Amino acid sequence: MKGDPVIEVEAMSRRYGSGKDAFYAVRDLELTVAEGQLFGLLGTNGAGKTSSLEVIQGLSRATDGSVRVLGMDPVRERRELRPSLGIMLQKGGLPQDFTARESLSMWAGTCSNPLPVDEVLERVDMRDRSDTRVKFLSGGEARRLDLACAIIGQPLVLFLDEPTTGLDPESRRNTWQLIAELKASGVTIMLTTHYLDEAESLCDQLAIMHRGTVVRSGTVAEVVADHPAQIKVRRPDLLLPNLPGAEMRVDGDSVVITTATVQETLTDLLIWAQHNNVALSGLDARAASLETVFLSIADQFDHHVKLEGAPV
Numbered sequence: 001m002k003g004d005p006v007i008e009v010e011a012m013s014r015r016y017g018s019g020k021d022a023f024y025a026v027r028d029l030e031l032t033v034a035e036g037q038l039f040g041l042l043g044t045n046g047a048g049k050t051s052s053l054e055v056i057q058g059l060s061r062a063t064d065g066s067v068r069v070l071g072m073d074p075v076r077e078r079r080e081l082r083p084s085l086g087i088m089l090q091k092g093g094l095p096q097d098f099t100a101r102e103s104l105s106m107w108a109g110t111c112s113n114p115l116p117v118d119e120v121l122e123r124v125d126m127r128d129r130s131d132t133r134v135k136f137l138s139g140g141e142a143r144r145l146d147l148a149c150a151i152i153g154q155p156l157v158l159f160l161d162e163p164t165t166g167l168d169p170e171s172r173r174n175t176w177q178l179i180a181e182l183k184a185s186g187v188t189i190m191l192t193t194h195y196l197d198e199a200e201s202l203c204d205q206l207a208i209m210h211r212g213t214v215v216r217s218g219t220v221a222e223v224v225a226d227h228p229a230q231i232k233v234r235r236p237d238l239l240l241p242n243l244p245g246a247e248m249r250v251d252g253d254s255v256v257i258t259t260a261t262v263q264e265t266l267t268d269l270l271i272w273a274q275h276n277n278v279a280l281s282g283l284d285a286r287a288a289s290l291e292t293v294f295l296s297i298a299d300q301f302d303h304h305v306k307l308e309g310a311p312v
């Protein structure tokens, strides 16, 4: 039923190696994805997104914690669960000497209820490349063929690991539309991406990972709401006043003001400018975006690590 949990991850950790070589790629991951939701896993390189997906998909075992997908253990109940899953790995492993159509037909042969091959080639915009061997496809075309393989079995749950990496802007837009259509048809989707506009445009919920842990999560609006807005103005001749609740720093010939209450700060600034006959040139005020949140995370947490002097 819509709203029921489809993916449930509790205190999940994934460790590589053992003894002195032990390395936790994911630590104490907690997340729930409801039926029909599109959940985005974002994060810096090496944050643990793919490692998390692999455990949730049942491709590797959790070191600790538990994972349920459609109420099943993705490793122990793989056989029962597999027909309901569509998986697009970061690197597809299709045979290089087959054509796109042969590869997809072969893949369809492993599914219990596949869509017609030509229909799926059409949906991923690969009809005119269907007789091309996989090894001659461009990076973006190969990515679209991987997506075709992930959706041909009509999955209830779809995992997409960086689905639009290497795609040109038009193909990216088409892929977003296809993902949105799949979501609208009720498929539960979990994706990783480095494209923040992709996350902003597609995700109902997201989690931002850094060094194996989730450091922010919620809807895009919730993640952004916790983050201060920024006002930038060219440095005026008069010293700017103290603006309650705001922080100021000089950046070249500009002053950057960060504030959690942008409307109040902006009002204070404009009133001060009017009283003092100051023209505020280059004035630019903008709410936080996913990009500003994301960029501040690496800064903030790496700084924290340096101060603590210990690895996370």
Ligand SMILES: Nc1ncnc2c1ncn2[C@@H]1O[C@H](COP(=O)(O)OP(=O)(O)OP(=O)(O)O)[C@@H](O)[C@H]1O
Pocket (backbone or CB within 6 Å): 016, 017, 023, 025, 043, 044, 045, 046, 047, 048, 049, 050, 051, 052
């Ligand atoms: N098989 C492995 N053995 C040892 N370490 C691994 C293995 N696979 C991944 N790692 C390490 O685990 C960490 C997390 O990797 P992972 O691929 O999950 O990150 P990611 O967030 O998907 O990164 P990216 O955005 O670069 O794809 C990295 O430091 C990586 O080097």
